[in-house]
Amino acid sequence: MNTIPHWINGSPATGETTQAVFNPATGQEQARVVLGGGAEVDAAVQAAAKAFETWSESSLSQRTQVMFTFRQLLVEHEEELGRIISGEHGKTVDDARGEIVRGREVVEFACGLGDVLKGSFSDQVSRGVDVHDFRQPLGVVAGITPFNFPAMVPLWMHPIAIATGNTFILKPSERDPSAANFVADLYQKAGLPDGVFNVVHGGKDAVDAILTHPGIEAVSFVGSTPIAKYVHEQATSHGKRVQALGGAKNHAVVLPDADLEFAANHITAGAYGSAGERCMAVSVAVAVGEAADALVGILERKANEVKVGPGDQPGTEMGPLVTKAAQERVENAVGVAQTQGATVVVDGRGLKVDGHEDGFFTGPSLLDHVTTGMEAYKEELFGPVLAIVRVDSLDQAIDLVNANPYGNGTALFTGSGEAARRFQRRIKVGMIGINVPVPVPMSYYSFGGWKDSLIGDHPIHGPEGIRFYTRPKVVTTRWPQPAQQVTAGFTFPTSS
Ligand code: NAD
DSSP: OEOOOETTTEEEEOOOOOEEEEETTTTTTEEEEEOOOOHHHHHHHHHHHHHHHHHHTOHHHHHHHHHHHHHHHHHTTTTHHHHHHHHHHHOOOOHHHHHHHHHHHHHHHHHHHHTOOOOOOOOEEEETTTEEEEEEOSSEEEEOOOOOTTTHHHHHHHHHHTTTTEEEEOOOSSSSSHHHHHHHHHHHHHOTTTTTTOOOSSSSSHHHHHHTTOOOOEEEEESHHHHHHHHHHHHHHOOOEEEEEOOOOEEEEEEETTTTTHHHHHHHHHHHHGGGGGTOOOEEEEETHHHHHHHHHHHHHHHHHHHBTTTSSTOOOOOSSSSSHHHHHHHHHHHHHHTTOOOEEEETTTTTOOOOOTTTTOOOOEEEEETTTTTHHHOOOOOSEEEEESSSSSHHHHHHHHSSSSEEEEEOOOOOOOHHHHHHHHHHSSSSESSSSSOOOOTTOOOOOOOEEESOOOOOSSSHHHHHHHHEEEEEEEEEOTTTOOOOSSOOOOOO
């Protein structure tokens, strides 16, 4: 059986301890991944620290040339990488290709480094004195990423970290680890020097080694909220800069003046695409007033039409969940919702896919009359379950969304500009869609939620990415003329 190694200093590195990697569509173990700890993280830090000495001194154009080539390789290998992701995660190949394209956009942003890393210059702030600023890389930085976007989420991090002159250690999810090694190989083919991009596989041991290693300057984390809080606390207490993005419960509010067919179409795709395993998935539809009955009717029809099957089969719209445990957790949650009083309009439990009876499949589930006290509302189910909550007005809908501890994404479906404006100004959520169900910002904006969806103060990629992976210097300069008499004052300097 294939063993997936670490990637340290430009070479594969094996280890003693391994863990199974499954094909979620068949339920079969298909590979093993090595699990690293303190020794592997330390080896990666040593390699990355050595590489930093030269990489941080390379020119902007050398760094962007690597990014341009890397981008082209991502284009050429999109299908192959998409199939690798689909085979370990379960999502459809087309959906996997979609995440590669969205991740590649961050590489494109990094290709424009010469522009986005420009400093500023102020001439003659005082007589004969100028001021300029510039930013420098931090050193060795690390990224810890979730299973649900094994290519895109790391791509939110490493292109910007590397382009700005840092060296990088990726600790991907142990559930779908192969995409990380594939990307490492593409970087090497793109001409990135050994040691600039490293991969250490593993779970908690590897993460803890990263959070406490004195040679790592900054940690980027994306995953569930409890782990995001842990990572933020541990890494900041060890003196590191931390980005920590957490979980979500995303609401789509539907007003009676919306085009309900359009709204239901998009909500269905947002709820069941990637089997609901997206941090921007629509997991709650808030039906306002008389929109409710008609909306539920259309959502029911559409949920029943979703084509569930293996991710590599043409025509499949929704694949299996990532693990058997996830399948059991989601199906159990539907049962709990029923006992707590929700109406199960569409029941996805127990779905069997012909020829894939042991796959981790569950069908789309639609729950109506869900209330905020129910587990199905409070928990991030991270599966193909859409809950309908009914309210009487837009203001009630806004209050409901604002009372939720998460604030990653939200959407409003309406034909009213006034309602849209009121919604976007009052809602306590970081990323908002108006008639757009999954409002993931483009790479030249930054991505990040509010409240429990982002711990600390650092959104990811775009301008915030540049800021996160660099620190500024401000230089005040005077070049006295040879004949000039300069008297040094003892009072605090002011400009004149
Ligand atoms: P997870 O929190 O279980 O794992 C994320 C990473 O943390 C993995 O690399 C994992 O190995 C590591 N980890 C897990 N348990 C740990 C522990 N006890 N100590 C130290 N490290 C640990 O998340 P997941 O299940 O892989 O991904 C799904 C979650 O990620 C969902 O909550 C989803 O909303 C969230 N997510 C958020 C965003 C966002 O942008 N906010 C994006 C994608 C996913």
